[in-house]
Amino acid sequence: MRRALLSVFDKTGIAAFATELVRLDFEIVASGGTATLLADEGIPVIRLEELTGFAEMLGHRVVTLHPAVHGGILARRDVPEDVADLATHDIDAIDLVCVNLYPFEQTVGRLDVEWDEAIEKIDVGGPALLRGAAKNHAHVIPVCRAAE
Numbered sequence: 001m002r003r004a005l006l007s008v009f010d011k012t013g014i015a016a017f018a019t020e021l022v023r024l025d026f027e028i029v030a031s032g033g034t035a036t037l038l039a040d041e042g043i044p045v046i047r048l049e050e051l052t053g054f055a056e057m058l059g060h061r062v063v064t065l066h067p068a069v070h071g072g073i074l075a076r077r078d079v080p081e082d083v084a085d086l087a088t089h090d091i092d093a094i095d096l097v098c099v100n101l102y103p104f105e106q107t108v109g110r111l112d113v114e115w116d117e118a119i120e121k122i123d124v125g126g127p128a129l130l131r132g133a134a135k136n137h138a139h140v141i142p143v144c145r146a147a148e
Contacts, residue, residue, distance in 0.1 A: 003072070004096040006038070007031040007048070007064055007129065015041045017098065017143075026096065031064060032056060051092075064125040073097060073132040077139045097133040098143040101126045 004026045008014050011034060018028050018038050030038055031048040038045040049055045052066040072094035075082040086093060101123045133142035 001025055001027050002095040003027045003029060003092055004098065005029045005048075005064075005069065005073070005094050005129070006034050006098045007126070008034050008098065008100045009123075009126075010100050011037055013145075014038070014098070015043065018043045018045070021096070029094070064129055067091070069094070070128070070132055073129065073140055074136050075139075076136060094140060096141040096143065097129050099126045099129045100144050101130075 002025065004018075004021050006014060006018060006028060007030060014034060015038060018030075019041075021028060022043060027046065028038065028044065029046045029048060029051055035045050035047045048064065048069070052068045054066060067089065068091050071086060071089060071091045075086050075091070075093055077083060077093065085091075130142050130144060133140040
């Protein structure tokens, strides 16, 4: 079974996208609010913390930054050493990553934005996920707009 990781700030269209992925025989892994929304819609979902063994931490600053996630994304399926590393560490491959980024530009464009709010809209995990999927594009599909 193929595996998709969904972790989106803007959840527009994510339930329909996940429904179609399930129809295409993808197993869905999702973080926090995305997992909750999908579960509420009756879509089978594995919560990210079940995959990693860690809940989000540091006020949501660390969610997807974990070897069980990035190893599953970056492993080259045609490199025996990578496949062996996945097996050694009991990591499943991730075949599709759907992420959209925090609205940093929109946030800092407001006249009333507080410094701390702006800083928290600097996305770290999202770009790392998309870049990892893009780097391993031969094996992983990067998606950044579920609604389109």
